[in-house]
Amino acid sequence: MACLSSEEWGIICDKFANAQNLTDVESKNDPDNDPFRSKYKARELLREIYCSLKSFEAGETEEDSDQRPEEQPVDGQPDEGICRGFSGDSRDGLRAAKLGVVEYYLGINHVETEELSAGQEHLMNCIKQLEKCRVSSENVSLFIHVRNQLGIIWAGRDETDTAQGFLETAESIYQRYMKEDGSPPTDMTEYFTTEEKLLTHQERTKRLLASCLFVLMALLPYLALSITLQRQLQLNQFNPIEWALNAATLSQYYITKGRYLEGRHCLAAATVISGLAGEVPSESDHREQLRQKRAEIARCWIKYCLNLLQDAKKLLEDTIGELDTDCQEELKRARRHEEEEEEKGRKIALLFGSEDTFDSIASLEEKVQCLFPLDFTEARAVFLVGQNYVAQAKEYFQMDGYVTDHIEILQDHSSLFRALAFFEEDLERRCKMHKRRVDMLEPICNDLNSQYYLLIRRQLMFELAETYNEMLDLKLTLVNRQADTQSLDNHTIKKFNHLCSASAKYFQMFLDSLCSPEGKLPEHLEEEVLRPALVARFRVARLQSRLISSIPPVQLDNLNKSLENYKYVVQYCEAHPEAAPAVETELELSKEMVGLLPLKIERLKARMAVNN
Template identity: 75%
Template structure:
C-alpha cells in the first residue's frame, strides 16, 4: 500500500480534506433550491477515495462484501470477541481495513445527512462488517464508537428505540472497556486520512474521543427517556451536561435550557438540591451567551432581532423553571405539614424543625455527593446563586416567604417576554403559577386577615382575564380559571366567617359581616355555575355522561354549589326555602349521577357520602321551614 508520505497518499488526504470542508463549511451556504449541493460533491470525493483504497492490494485475500447483520446488543461475550478477534489495528492489513471502514462510515453519514436513510444504513453496516475483522485498538476505537452512535441515531429516528439502545449501549461498553484496558488518546477518525505532519496532538485526540463518548451518553439519555426509564435518562443527561462543560463543547443557551429542563425531573422526585443546582447552573451558563441586544439594535438588523428574541425567550423559559421549583417546594412543604382538614399542624411543624436541626450537618455531605456542574470559573457563581433560595422544605412563614419572593421575582421576569398579547396561553399559565404561589404561602400565614388578602390578590390577577377570554378558543383555560376563582372565593368566605366568629361577642353576626359573607358566597357560586354552564352543548343541554377530564370537577362543582346555597344567610323564610331547595337539587344530582354511572363514585368518594347524607336530611329541614311559614301565616 502507498506510504503516508507518497504523492498518491497525499492526493487521497487532500481529497478527504476537501470533502470535510464541503460537508462542514461550504454546505452552510448552499441555496435553498439545492440544499445538498456541497454534500453531493463531498460524496463524489469520498467515493474516489474508496476506489483508491480498494485498488491497493496487499495480499490479504480481499474484503468480504457480504451483508452485515443487524444491531449489536451489549452482551459480555460479544464485547469480549470485539476486543480479541481479528487483525491488529496498526498492521498494514488492519490499517487498510480501518481506512476502508472509515470511508464507509463517512459515506454513510453523508447519505443520512442528505436524507437517503436506507443507503446510509447500508454504508454504516458495511463499516461495521469491515470492523469485525479488527480488534479494538487505539487506532480504531473511535471508529468503533462513532459508527454505533450513528446507527443508534438512525434507528432512534425510525422510532426503533430498542435497536438504537443496542448500538448505543455497545458503544458505551467499548468506551468503558478501552479506557479500563488502555486509556491512551486514540487515533481520531480524520487521522486515517491525514499526513504525518498534520496529526493531532494527544490533547486534541483525547478531547475528540471524549466528545464522541459524550454524544453516546446524550443519545442514550434520549433513548432511556423514550423507553420510560426516567431515572437512567436523568443520570445520563446530567453526566452529558457535566462533560460538555468539562470539554468546553456546548452552546450556552442550549446547555442552559437542557439543565433547566433536567431540574424539573429532579424537583418532581423531591430532589431539590439537584434541581436547584441545575437551575443555578442554567442561569449562570446562559449569561455566557451575552447581553440581549437592545430594541434599537434589533430594529436595525434582522440578525440582531432574531438573537434578541431567542435570548429573551430562552431566559424567560429558564425563569419559568425557577417558578416551578419554588412552587413545588412550597406545595410539598404544605403536604408535609397539613392536618386532616388541610390546616397547619403545629405539632408536626415542631417535630420537623427538631429533625431539621439534627439533619443540618448531613446537608453539606449530601451537597458534596451531588453531581456538580462547572469549572473553577463558574462554580463560585453557581454556588452564590444557590444560596439565594433554600433546597430544604420551608417549615414556617418566614422560610416560605423567602421561597415565595424568589418565585415571584421569576414570575416578573417570565412575564416580560410572555406577554398577554401574543402568548396568551403561556402568560395565563404563569399567572396561574403566581396564584398558586400565593395560595401555598397563605397556608403558612397565621394571621387570618392577611391570608384573606393573599387570596384577594389571586382573584385580582385572574378574574378580569377569565371574563375577557374568548370562550371559543380558550375554553379549557377559562374552565380552569373559573374553578380556581370559585375555590378562592370559597376560601375567602370561610376565612371571613372565622374572623367574624373570633371578633363577635355573641353568636349573632352584624349586617356588614353577613353582607360580606353572602357576597363571597355568591361569587363562589357564580364561578362554579359558570364552569357547569360551560359544559353544556351548543343547544343548551347538560351532558348526560360527563367525560373523564371533567367528571370530578363537574361533580365537585355541584357539591360545592349545594353547600354554598345551604350556607347563605337570610332572615326571609322564602329566600331560605329557595336556598335549601337549590342545595337539595344539587346534592341529589351528585347522588343520582353516581347511581346511574357507578364508575364515577370512585372519583368523588367523600363528596358522594356527604351528598347522600344531606339529600336525606334536607327534606326534613325544608318541611320544618314550610311548617313554620304556614304557622306564621
C-alpha cells in the same frame, strides 16, 4: 440508493429541509387553537420521504435479499453487536441509516404532538434499521440520539431501569466510538443535505458532544452535571443556552422526585451558564432566542419554588389540611442533620469544575433553600424567589403573543400564593393572599375568548371558584370565633354572601361550559371532566344552602336549588356506577343531604304557612 437521480434526490432534500423548517420555525407561530398545525405538515413531508426511499429500495431488494446482519443485543447489555452488520459507508449501510433517520424524526414528531406510543414505535423502527449496520462515523449520531430519546420517554413513565438501559448503551457507544475512531461524525441533518450545505468538522463534533453530555447528566445525579459542565468549559465546545436549557429541564426531573438539592444545583448552573451566552460572539444575532430560553429557565425556577412549598405543605398538614404544629416541631428538631448533609453535598459538587463558575453557582444556590420550609418566614423566602422569577418570565411571555404561556405563569403565581397562605397563621392575612389570586386571575378569565381558549377558561373558572370558596371558609372560621362575643352585622353577612355567590357563579360557569348549545349537560361525562363536574355540582349545592337570608321565600329557593344539585350527583352515580369511586366523599355527603334537606324544606314551608 444508487438509482436516485440528482433531481429526485434534490426533491427529497428540499422536503426534508421544509419539514425541519416547519418543526423548528413555523411551529412557533401556530395558533393556540391549532398548536400542532406545522408539525402535522412536517409529518406528512417525512412520510412522503419515507415512501420515496422505500420505493427506490424495492428495486434493489432482490439482489440484497441474501444479506442478513447478525442480531444486536438488547439495550443495557454488552454491546459487542455494534461491530457487526453492514459497513456504515456502504450502500446498504447508508440506505438503512437514511430510513432510520426518517423513522427518528417521525418519532420525535409524534412525541412533540403528545402521541408518545406512536413516537416510541417509530424510534424502535429506527433502531431496527440500525441493527443492520456497524457503528461508524456515518451513523453514530443516529445510534446515540435514538437511544437518548427512548431513554427520555421511559424516564417520563418512571420506568427507570428501561430508561437507564437505553441511556447507558448510548453513552457506551459514544465512549467506544471516540476511543476507536474519533473522527467528526455525520450529523443526522446531513443525510438529506446537498454537499455545499454539509457541516464543518468542528460543528459535527460539537453537536455529538452536546447530545452525549446530556445523556451523562441523565445517567448520574448533580455530581455528573458538575463534571459535565467542567468538561464543556474546558473544551469550549458547547452552546451555553442549549446546555443551560438541558440542565434546567433535568432539574424538573429531580424536583418531581423530591431531590431539591440536585434540582437547585442544576438550575443554578443553568442560570450561570446561560449568562455566558451574551459573551459568545456567535450568539449576538440571536437575542430574541436568548431572551426566550432565559425566560424558560425562569419558569423552571418557578416550578422549583412552587413544588418545594407544596411538598412542605403535604409534609406539615393534618387530616383537615391545617398546619400540624407537633409535626412542625419534630421536623425542626431534625433540621440540623439535614443542613449538615446539604453542606456536605454542596462541597462535593464544588470539588469539580471551574472555581469562578462554581463560585457563581454556589452564590446563586445560597439565595434559595433546598430544604422544606417549616414556618412562614422560611416559606415567604421561597415564595419571594419564585415571585421574582415570575416577573422575569412574564417580561418575555407577555399576553400579546404568548397567551397560553402567560396564563400558565399567572396560574403558577396564584399557586405560589396558595402554598404560602398555608403557612400564615393570621386568617385575615391569609384571606388577603387568596384575594391577590382572584385579582390576577379574574380579569383574564373574563376577557378570554371561549371559542379559542375553552380549556384554559375552564381551568381558571374552577380555580376562581375554589379560591372564593377558600376565602368563604376563612371568613366562616373568623365569624365562628366572634360568635360568642358579637352577633353578625350586615357588612359581615353581605361579605359572606358575596363570597358564597362568587364561588357558586364560577362553579356554574364551569358547568355551563360543558353544556350543549341547548344548555344541557352531556348524559355521559368524559373521564377528564368527570370529577371536576361532579365536584362542581356538589360545591354549588353546599354554597346555595349556606347563603344567609332573612326572607323565607329566598331561603326556600336556595334550599330547593341545593337539593337539586345534590340529587344530580347521586342520580348520576346511580346511572353510571363507574363514576362513584371518583367522588366517593362527595357522593356520601350528597346522599346524606338528599335525605336531610327535604325535612328542612318542609319545616320552612310550615313556618311560612303559619306566618301567612
